Amino acid sequence: MSSVQTLVVKIGTSSLTGTSPGQFALSTLAGLVETLCTLRQQGHQVVLVSSGAVGIGCRRLNLAERPKTLAMKQAVAAVGQGRLMRIYDDLFSALNQPIAQVLLTRSDLAQRSRYVNSYRTFRQLLAMGIIPIVNENDTVAVEELKFGDNDTLSALVASLIGAQWLFLLTDVDRLYSADPRSNPEAQPIIAIDRLADIQALKAVAGGQGSAWGTGGMLTKLEAAQIATTAGVRTVITDGRQPQNVIKAIAGEPIGTQFAPSPRPSRARKRWIAAGLAPAGRLYLDQGATQAILQGGKSLLAAGITRLEGDFEAQDAVLVCAASGEDIARGIINYSAPDLSQILGRRSEDIPAILGYAGADTVIHRDNLVIATDAEAEDGSDL
Ligand SMILES: Nc1ncnc2c1ncn2[C@@H]1O[C@H](COP(=O)(O)OP(=O)(O)O)[C@@H](O)[C@H]1O
Ligand SMILES: N[C@@H](CCC(=O)OP(=O)(O)O)C(=O)O
Numbered sequence: 214m215s216s217v218q219t220l221v222v223k224i225g226t227s228s229l230t231g232t233s234p235g236q237f238a239l240s241t242l243a244g245l246v247e248t249l250c251t252l253r254q255q256g257h258q259v260v261l262v263s264s265g266a267v268g269i270g271c272r273r274l275n276l277a278e279r280p281k282t283l284a285m286k287q288a289v290a291a292v293g294q295g296r297l298m299r300i301y302d303d304l305f306s307a308l309n310q311p312i313a314q315v316l317l318t319r320s321d322l323a324q325r326s327r328y329v330n331s332y333r334t335f336r337q338l339l340a341m342g343i344i345p346i347v348n349e350n351d352t353v354a355v356e357e358l359k360f361g362d363n364d365t366l367s368a369l370v371a372s373l374i375g376a377q378w379l380f381l382l383t384d385v386d387r388l389y390s391a392d393p394r395s396n397p398e399a400q401p402i403i404a405i406d407r408l409a410d411i412q413a414l415k416a417v418a419g420g421q422g423s424a425w426g427t428g429g430m431l432t433k434l435e436a437a438q439i440a441t442t443a444g445v446r447t448v449i450t451d452g453r454q455p456q457n458v459i460k461a462i463a464g465e466p467i468g469t470q471f472a473p474s475p476r477p478s479r480a481r482k483r484w485i486a487a488g489l490a491p492a493g494r495l496y497l498d499q500g501a502t503q504a505i506l507q508g509g510k511s512l513l514a515a516g517i518t519r520l521e522g523d524f525e526a527q528d529a530v531l532v533c534a535a536s537g538e539d540i541a542r543g544i545i546n547y548s549a550p551d552l553s554q555i556l557g558r559r560s561e562d563i564p565a566i567l568g569y570a571g572a573d574t575v576i577h578r579d580n581l582v583i584a585t586d587a588e589a590e591d592g593s594d595l
C-alpha cells in the first residue's frame with residue numbers, strides 16, 4: 214500500500230452536536246479539524262462527509278423536535294447547511310486549510326456521465342490540497358432518489374474516488390454484539406474479515422426485537438458492505454476521539470475494522486457496484502448461482518426462479534442465491550413485467566413468449582458484478 218492514502222471520514226449528527234440537541238460539540242469539531250489538517254500535512258488526501266444540516270437547522274430555528282414533513286425537513290436543512298459550513302470554514306481557516314462544499318444527490322451517481330464528472334471534481338479538489346466537505350443535497354433530493362443516510366453516502370463517495378479508508382465516526386467506540394446503551398453485557402467486535410459476516414450481522418439487525426435495533430448501526434453495516442466490496446477498509450470508531458483516525462492508519466486496532474475485498478479494477482464495474490441504486494432483486498437456482506460465481510457466465514432467464522421490484526430494462530438489480538444471500542449486482546436487459554413472463558424459460562423461447570426478439574441474456578456478464586470481483590486491470594481509472 215502506498216504511504217499516501219485517500220481517506221473519507223464521516224461524522225454523524227450524534228457526534229457533532231453535544232448533549233443539548235442541535236448544539237455544536239465544539240471540542241469534538243475542533244479535534245476533528247485538527248486531525249484532518251494533520252493528515253493533510255502528512256500528505257494524505259481527505260474527504261469529510263458531515264451530517265448535521267437538519268439538527269443544526271432545528272436549533273437555529275428553535276424547533277423543539279425534528280421536522281416530520283419532507284418540505285419542512287428540506288427547509289430546515291437549507292438553514293442548517295449554511296451554518297454548518299460557516300463553523301467548518303472558521304475552524305479550518307484557523308489552520309489555513311482550504312475547504313469546499315459538495316452537495317450530492319443519488320442521481321449524481323446513478324447516471325454514468327454525472328458519476329464521471331463528480332469523480333473528476335473530487336480528484337481536482339484533492340489535487341489542489343482542498344478538503345471537500347460532503348453532505349446530501351437534502352433541500353432538493355426527492356424521496357425516491359435519496360441516499361437516505363450519510364453512512365451510505367460516505368461509502369459511495371469512498372468507492373467513487375477509490376479511497377483506501379472509510380471512517381464512520383459515531384458516539385460509540387465500536388460495534389458491539391448488541392446495543393451497548395441497553396445491554397451492559399454487549400461484547401465489542403474488533404474485526405470483521407469476511408463480507409458474509411457483515412451480511413449475517415445485517416440479517417440480525419433487520420430482525421424483529423433485534424439487539425441491533427437502531428437504524429444507526431444497520432446503516433453503518435450497509436455502508437461497510439458497500440465500501441469493502443469496492444476495496445475500501447472501513448472503520449467504525451468514536452467521533453469524540455478523532456485522533457483515532459491517525460492511529461488506525463498507522464496500524465493500531467482502533468474501533469471495529471472491516472477488511473476490504475479486492476477492488477474491482479474495471480471502472481465500469483465499480484460504477485455498477487456502487488453508483489446505481491438497485492430497483493429490484495432476482496433469486497437464482499443453484500445451477501445459475503454456480504454458473505455466475507464459478508463460471509463467470511452471463512445470467513439467463515432459465516436460472517431465475519423469482520423476482521421482486523418494479524424495475525425497467527437497464528435498471529440495476531441485486532442478484533441473490535436461493536437462500537437470499539446477495540451474490541451480485543447487474544444491469545438488467547428486461548423490465549419486471551417482461552421478465553416475469555420468461556422466468557425459468559430457455560433463451561430460444563423468449564421471442565415467441567414476448568413477441569419480440571429480446572436480449573439472449575437477462576444480465577450480460579459485462580454488466581454483472583460479483584461481490585468478490587477482482588479482475589484484470591483495464592488500465593483506465595474510470
Ligand atoms: N450493536 C451495536 N453496537 C454499537 N452501537 C449500537 C449497536 N446497536 C445500536 N447502537 C447504537 O447506535 C448509535 C449510533 O448510531 P447513530 O446515533 O445513528 O449515529 P450517527 O449519528 O453517528 O450516524 C449508538 O449510540 C448506539 O447506541
Ligand atoms: N443529510 C442529513 C444527515 C442524515 C444522516 O445520515 O444523519 P446521521 O445518521 O446523523 O449521520 C443532515 O445533514 O442532517
